[in-house]
Structure formats: C-alpha cells, structure tokens
Amino acid sequence: MPRLPSAPPAVTSVQRDVHRRDFLRWLAASPVLASLGGLAALEPILAQEPWPPARRQLEELVERAQDALDVFDLQRVAEATVPPAHYGYIMTGVDGESTYRHNREALERLRLRARRLVDVSRLDTSVTLFGRRWPTPIVVAPCGSQSAFHPDGELGTARAAAALDHLQVLSTVSSTAVEEVNQARGEPVWYQLYLAPVGPGSWEGATALIRRSVNAGCPTLVYTVDLQGGSNRLTGERWARLDDRDCASCHRPGGEASPVKPMLRGLPSGAPDPGLGRSTTWETLPRLRDVTDQNFVVKGIMTGEDAELSVQYGVDAIWVSNHGGRSEGAGRATIDALPEIAQAVGGRIPIIIESGFRRGSDIVKGLALGATAVAVGRPYLWGLGAFGQEGVERALSILTRELEITMRAIGAPAVGSLGPETVVRS
Ligand SMILES: Cc1cc2nc3c(=O)[nH]c(=O)nc-3n(C[C@H](O)[C@H](O)[C@H](O)COP(=O)(O)O)c2cc1C
Structure with missing residues (x-):
C-alpha cells in the first residue's frame, strides 16, 4: 500500500x-x-x-542500482529522490487505495505447490506473442510521463528493455515520441492507445495517432479501456500538495500527466466524436480495426463476459488490468479475475496480466493461472526514478532472477510446466 x-x-x-x-x-x-x-x-x-x-x-x-535486493529497495530510493508530486503520481491508486491493496493481498493469499526431484538444470522462461519469441515473460507496461521520474525517461526504459530483451509498450502520454523510443529500443515497441478523456479526443486525431505508430513500425496496438469513467486519485493529490515546485509544465493539479505530450501535439483536432469518451462502446473496436492491420490488444479487461466479447470482436490478445489499482475503487484483484477470463478465452488468444506483481513468485502465479505473459508498471518506474536506465535494468533483472529461482524451486523447468495445479489458495 x-x-x-x-x-x-x-x-x-x-x-x-x-x-x-x-x-x-x-x-x-x-x-x-x-x-x-x-x-x-x-x-x-x-x-x-x-x-x-x-x-x-x-x-x-542502496547507493547504486546493483545494491537493490528486491524492487522495494528501489521504491525506497525513488521515494527519496523523485519530486513529491511525481512520486505521488507513480504511487496513487484511487479512493482509499483498496483496489491497489486487493491486487497485492490476492497475490499473497496464493501459495505455490512445489514438486520435487524434477530436472531443472535447463530452464526455459521464454514465451511467444504474435510469433515473436521473448526470453522472458516479463513485459514493460505502458506508463506515461517518464521524464518526470528521471531525465532518462522513456529512452532509459527502452535501453534497459533492449539490454535485457523485454517487450516494451509505450504510452500515448509518453514524454518522448515513439520514433525516438523505437531507435533506443532497437526495434519497434508496442504502442498503447488512449482515446479519451486522455488522448486525441477526436476520430481524426485518433486515426492520425494510430497511423503514426504504424509508420514507426509498431506491430501491436494496445487500446486501454479502463479509464472511461475517470478515476479518483486522492493519494496523488495529497502528494502534489507537498510539492512547492512550479510544476505547471509537467502536470496538472493532482499530479495528473500534462495534456500536452509529444504524441498528442499537432494532431488534427477534428469534430468531437460522440463515440469517444464516456459513451465509447464495443462498437468502437471495429472502427479502430478498420484503421490498422496491427495486432490489436484490449487493456483493462476484468471479467469473463468482457473477455468473451473481446474474442467475439476479433481482439488478438487480452490484457487483464485494473490499471494498477488506478481505475475503479473497491475493485477486484486482477489475479482473482484471471481464472474466469482464462476459462472464457479457452486458449483462443494470448492473455497478458498485471497490477500488483512485485516478485518472481507473483509472476509464476500469473502464468500458472492462464496468462501468457506478465507486465509490471511501478517496479520499473521505481528503478527509473531511483537510478535512471540502470535502475530499470536492475528492477527487470531482479524480477527475472526471482522468477528463475522460483521456477527451479518448485520443479517447473519451463513456463509450460506451470498450470492451475501449481497454486492453491491459503
Ligand atoms: C505512473 C503510471 C503511469 C501510467 N500510465 C499509463 C498510460 O499512460 N497508459 C496505460 O495504459 N496505463 C498506464 N499506467 C498503468 C500501467 O500500464 C499498468 O496497468 C500498471 O502500472 C500495472 O500495475 P503495477 O504498477 O502495480 O505493476 C500507468 C501506471 C503508472 C503507475
């Protein structure tokens, strides 16, 4: 919490x-x-x-990134070094932080069933998404405004992801444009799309933004659907009040990201579209699909019903998320939603899960309950805030090491050896 x-x-x-x-x-x-x-x-x-x-x-x-033993060591340094309003923006959930807490509590309630005397001398943590094999299932989630946490910003994150070969997803409200990030990453990242209230706001703007990501080579579009109703981020507002710096150029009151981000600058304004914003429905999905041939992922799915609808609407992968506890208050933990989503999907398309994953054992639990890959947000932002690119690398390598140790310890030599029988609720 x-x-x-x-x-x-x-x-x-x-x-x-x-x-x-x-x-x-x-x-x-x-x-x-x-x-x-x-x-x-x-x-x-x-x-x-x-x-x-x-x-x-x-x-x-923890004077250097290498001194951090787990991601919480990086959090403590970030808390001391990132300006208060920006640290509050990283940490905030909504209301009294119940959803943020539920994510962690539900993961901690699950226990691993360790099998013994299994040959774990060769370990395979690789996963495949849309034909690309990744050596690790740990995905760098899209998080906006990264220059607010460290001058390395998204470029530092991209170089860290490149050094360790992680899938990186870039936010619509990034502080650096996608072309530069792709160059730093060494291959095109996946691109995350907000439509409204954050985002282009008009259909012309949305179309131009998507086309720009296509031209930059991004193979996959991740459409975030969990902020349509707004969110009540009180912790962020409290931390922002502690900040007496002039932050007008980087965030609005309450620590929210500035609306003027490089990818949103100069977009055609177009007519306000009644199908965007609070009134967006599933019918927006085919409209988006008509704009692009990119793989299409919906981020923010929390129920079996919506997973089934996603498949029916031709989505290529489902991203299970409550935005790290930043969308609805009193929300269910993502790990608790995963079994019904995996059942609804029935292996037809990949599932990515995140929100609250902080340890290699958490990642094992997500994979065991049906996810193809597991994303993290704050853990690498803590690393970035604490030590820039080196801190992101440290966060990712800590999680990878913990994942490997856990898989060996429970007798799972490959991601495919994990299944629902691997976990039990305490
Ligand atoms: C500071 C911050 C900024 C974020 N910005 C975005 C964003 O621009 N787009 C998006 O889809 N999700 C955004 N997210 C949500 C993350 O993609 C992800 O869902 C969440 O961080 C996962 O939870 P975790 O932080 O507990 O790992 C943001 C999260 C944080 C903490």
Missing part, C-alpha cells in the same frame, strides 16, 4: 549525512588524520553515529 505522506521526503538530510560519512571515510584515509593523532581523533565524532542504525541508514545501503 502506498505510504501516505506525513512530511516531504527527507532528501536534504539524507544527502547531508551521506556527505558527512563520505567526509569521515576520506579523513580516516588521509595523512591529515595522522598528524592529528590517528583514528582516536575521530572517536568523539563517530560516537555520535546512532546505533542500531536508523531506517534512514539502511536505505543508504
């Missing part, structure tokens, strides 16, 4: 103390100290170092 702020992150005092310890280390190694009487001269100063170490000092153990 996001920690609600009681005070702005203590960046300044942390940095001051880090510098102080650096200075003491330098002093201990210097000839100046010898002339002052050696280490004994430092004792009165060192005696002021509190023991046992305060939480603040434990956090300082």
